[in-house]
Every structure is written in C-alpha cells, then in structure tokens.
Amino acid sequence: KNTERLDFIRTIVKNDLDSGKCSKVVTRFPPEPNGYLHIGHAKSICLNFGIAEEFAGQCNLRFDDTNPCKEEDEYVESIKKDVSWLGFDWNEGLYFASDYFEKMYELAVELIKQGKAYVCDLSSEQIREYRGTLTEPGKESPSRDRSVEENLELFQRMRSGEFGDGEKVLRAKIDMKSPNINMRDPVMYRILHASHHRTGDKWCIYPMYDWAHGLEDSIEGITHSICTLEFEHHRPLYDWFLDNLPVHRPHQYEFARLNLTYTVMSKRKLLRLVQEGYVDGWDDPRMPTISGMRRRGFSPAAIRNFCKVIGVNKFNSTVDYALLEHCLRQDLNANSPRVMAVFDPLKVVITNYPENGSEEFDVAVNPEDESAGMRKVPFSKEIYVEKKDFMIDPPRKFFRLAPGREVRLRGAYFIKCHDYKLDENGEVAEVHCTYDPESRGGSSPDGRKVRGTLHWVSAEHALRVKVNIYEHLFNTENPEQTEQGQDFTANINENSLQTIDSCLIEPSVKNAKPLDRYQFERIGYFCVDKYSGPENIVFNRTVTLKDTWAK
Numbered sequence: 001k002n003t004e005r006l007d008f009i010r011t012i013v014k015n016d017l018d019s020g021k022c023s024k025v026v027t028r029f030p031p032e033p034n035g036y037l038h039i040g041h042a043k044s045i046c047l048n049f050g051i052a053e054e055f056a057g058q059c060n061l062r063f064d065d066t067n068p069c070k071e072e073d074e075y076v077e078s079i080k081k082d083v084s085w086l087g088f089d090w091n092e093g094l095y096f097a098s099d100y101f102e103k104m105y106e107l108a109v110e111l112i113k114q115g116k117a118y119v120c121d122l123s124s125e126q127i128r129e130y131r132g133t134l135t136e137p138g139k140e141s142p143s144r145d146r147s148v149e150e151n152l153e154l155f156q157r158m159r160s161g162e163f164g165d166g167e168k169v170l171r172a173k174i175d176m177k178s179p180n181i182n183m184r185d186p187v188m189y190r191i192l193h194a195s196h197h198r199t200g201d202k203w204c205i206y207p208m209y210d211w212a213h214g215l216e217d218s219i220e221g222i223t224h225s226i227c228t229l230e231f232e233h234h235r236p237l238y239d240w241f242l243d244n245l246p247v248h249r250p251h252q253y254e255f256a257r258l259n260l261t262y263t264v265m266s267k268r269k270l271l272r273l274v275q276e277g278y279v280d281g282w283d284d285p286r287m288p289t290i291s292g293m294r295r296r297g298f299s300p301a302a303i304r305n306f307c308k309v310i311g312v313n314k315f316n317s318t319v320d321y322a323l324l325e326h327c328l329r330q331d332l333n334a335n336s337p338r339v340m341a342v343f344d345p346l347k348v349v350i351t352n353y354p355e356n357g358s359e360e361f362d363v364a365v366n367p368e369d370e371s372a373g374m375r376k377v378p379f380s381k382e383i384y385v386e387k388k389d390f391m392i393d394p395p396r397k398f399f400r401l402a403p404g405r406e407v408r409l410r411g412a413y414f415i416k417c418h419d420y421k422l423d424e425n426g427e428v429a430e431v432h433c434t435y436d437p438e439s440r441g442g443s444s445p446d447g448r449k450v451r452g453t454l455h456w457v458s459a460e461h462a463l464r465v466k467v468n469i470y471e472h473l474f475n476t477e478n479p480e481q482t483e484q485g486q487d488f489t490a491n492i493n494e495n496s497l498q499t500i501d502s503c504l505i506e507p508s509v510k511n512a513k514p515l516d517r518y519q520f521e522r523i524g525y526f527c528v529d530k531y532s533g534p535e536n537i538v539f540n541r542t543v544t545l546k547d548t549w550a551k
C-alpha cells in the first residue's frame, strides 16, 4: 500500500506474513511500571503499535511488573495515558506479567522435572564469582547435582516462604563454560519478601527478566518480540527457555535504542531529577518524558513523525535534539493558532487616532490553514510593541520602527514614527506615530511598500500573562560525560527556566485551557500550562521559531 522502503523489522514481518510463517502479527510494548515513559519509549511504541496498525495485527500493552520493589499503580496509570495520548490502541490487549506468576511457576517445575533447573545455595556474591569472565570459564555450583526430587521440594519450600531473602535461588542448568555469560546457569527465581503492587504478599519468589520475558511473550501469543540491542546477547537464553518447554514460540528481534543530545533517558536518572527536586515532577516541561513533552506543548503527531524520521536500525547513535524540534515546528506551524504577545513592552501612541477610539480587526487564525478562520483583534490609540523593535538611530537595514520610518502593524495599519520621549534614565519611554487610515488591514491603496511588520497589542485590551521560558535541562550534549567523581547532575543547566511575569497578550486567549497551543507571532510556539487558570494564565514556551536543524 505504500512505496516507502520498509525498515529491517517491518521487512521481517512482511516476509513472515507473505510466507505464511505467521497468519497475524502480534507485538507488544512491555514497560516496567517503575517510572513515566520517555521519548525513547515513544520510539518503541511507534514501532510496535505501528507494525500492528500497518499489518492488521495486534499490539499488547503489557506491564512487565515482575520486580515488586519499584513498581507502583501511579506509573501504570501514567503509562496507559501516554500510550493513548500518542494515538495508539491496545484493544483488548492489556496485560500484567504478574498475572502469569502461577503459570511461570508451573513451567519452572516442568524444567526442574526435566533436570534443567536446580535450586542453588550460593550467595549472590558467590554466584558472581563462580560465573567467570569473558576470558575465564565459570565454575559449577556445588548444588548443581541435586536430584530432581530434592529440587522440587526445595523450590516448593522457597515458594512457601521457608527461606530468607537471598538464601536460595532457582537456576537454569545450561553450561558454565559457555562463551556467552548469560548462558552460565542464569538465575530464574530469587527470594524477595516484598509486597507487590498487584499480588500483595502472595509471592515471595519473583522471576528474573530473562526467564519471565519469553514466557510472557509466549503466553500472549506474541509473534515478533522487539527489544533494544542490549538484549542481543540474551537471545540465546530467550530461545533456550522456550525451546525446552511445550509452549508457543515467539521470536526476538533487536533494534537500536534512541539516544538524544542534551538529555538523559533512563528512568532511574529521571527519577533522581524528580526526587532531588531539579524539576517540577515527572511532567516538568524540561523532562524528556511523554508527559513532560505534552505539558511543554508537543503534539502526538510531532512525536510520531519524529519517530518515523529517525527510523529503525541496528546501530546505536545519538540523535540531535534539533531534529526533534524540527519535527515539532513542522507540526506546530501547520496547526497552531496565531496570537500576538509582547514580552518587553514599549508604548506607542498613535497621535492622529481618535481620542478614546477603538476598533477590531479580523485577522487570520492561521495563515497556513484557511479552515481555522478569523479572530478579532482590538486596536486603540495606545498600543505596545517590543522594545527591540524601535531604535533611535538604527542602521540602514533595520526594517522596524525608528524616527521617520514606517512599518506595518500585523493585521492593522501602517504607522510612521515622528517623535519619541525618554525617561529620566535616558531610555525610550514612549514612541509617537501617525497611522494611515487608508492602510487598514495592512496594505496601502497607493501601493507603497513597507519592509517591516511588527506584532503589537492594544494597551487598553491586552491581558497580562505569565510565561515560562525553557532551555535545555543540561548544559552539555552528553550529560553522562563528566569529570571523575561527578555524575550527570553536574551538567544541569541552572538557567533552564526563566519566567516573564507580565507578558502582554491579545485578549483572544482569554478562555485558553491547559494544553492549548499557540504561535506567538515572531516569537515562538507556546502552550498553556497545567497550573494556568482564567485569572492567571500561564504559558510554557514549547520551542522558538528559528529552526536550527541542518541536514
């Protein structure tokens, strides 16, 4: 249906469907509910849900909640919200790995019966010691030759709570000399007397990732289990478990994870930013989380398009943050209503305009989108423009306001400066202009040209709002790169948030609600913050206008 080249994973899926190796593709997105989703997860979501959409398959949302200590329902809810907001649908496929604990236990018993798993008494340090290294083979555990009967009994006693944390583990009996360290009798179960967010105190043994993940995939009938490259060396183990059990057989494929400049992307580090108060929660607009990006003013379409542009491949790399912003601007330019806001106001008096007079202009909501219609913008004798749009003695190419120079006020009139006043500090306090009534709407019947168009607000009608100006949360492209003894927090940008307490804005934003997006003409893209209210409107700067992405 499309002629675009398929990435390597979609090519595999297509071939498997064409050859009849599978009749329906089933993928999954398997977050651990131990934090909020970030832009890296978005890449995986777009891939897994995208494949299901494009090939008429199914993508499950599976909470990989096999570790009781760090998981919480708050995270489950936020993850569901973020996946939906991105525009994806798991249909009936909402699952929790913890629902499979009983089934996993039975399959572990099955492996023990086959003589392929054993209860081991070594401590975790000893297990690490015995495991060997890349250049040295591992050593077999003294527990390795336990009889099936003894293993069955001990495993049952592990489950029933007879042992303390770490006293015993269940291990797969594979090969302590394997060149792949993951195959040296990996741990399948550990003892952990901890409450789980869903199963409570029912279990005190918890399955390890490598044992659990393939079974979760198998139980759900996953066909293509897509994960990041770090798991490539775990694939032989994934295969070993499934090949030794009488179960449905999914296949694992690996792609390169997303890394982005100027940010960190592991949940553990993001959690530290939250807990140590560097940011205002997981949804702080400077966070690379989906919820932070939403609050910052990103649209789902911008994120999905970014994921499409970066594509899917097998080589780890770091994507320039400017590319993300480029995708964002493309979408916001096409879809954001325009408004005029003045950050650093300078009063302009229109001396030939009627005293107490005012009128309204109809101005396009979005010149890129005619269907967005028109908005009313009020005008009066006193207006504000940006201070930097006026100079007493400008260079020749300054196409803005200056004594004797004429400019267009966006959507309104031509005005020409004939005077200005200074305050006691010698700063320009006020500019005096005349307007040309014939130029109403922004062009003059005599066809004379003006080079500059300024944004402005009517002094009498403007609203005062607060604006949060955000910069990168980190000073360096790679925040993980630090001097010895420091960690990524050493690279935090102390000036990543600055506020403008009193920005003047046209009254059409009066009823703006949290998450509404705008372009402030000539300034940038802005979004209404979650703390905004009708009496105290707060905007977040999403991104500036100027695109810095160079191909």
Ligand code: ATP
Residues within 6 Å of the ligand: 029, 030, 031, 032, 033, 039, 040, 041, 043, 044, 226, 227, 228, 256, 257, 258, 259, 265, 266, 267, 268
């Ligand atoms: P983190 O290291 O940020 O905690 P994780 O991999 O531990 O991430 P999970 O909740 O296990 O987090 O991730 C769910 C899915 O998202 C996994 O399949 C994982 O491969 C994928 N994923 C996580 N981070 C990225 C990333 N940066 N790029 C692409 N996919 C990712």
Ligand code: MG
Residues within 6 Å of the ligand: 032
């Ligand atoms: Mg994980």
Ligand code: MG
Residues within 6 Å of the ligand: 266, 267, 268
């Ligand atoms: Mg992690």
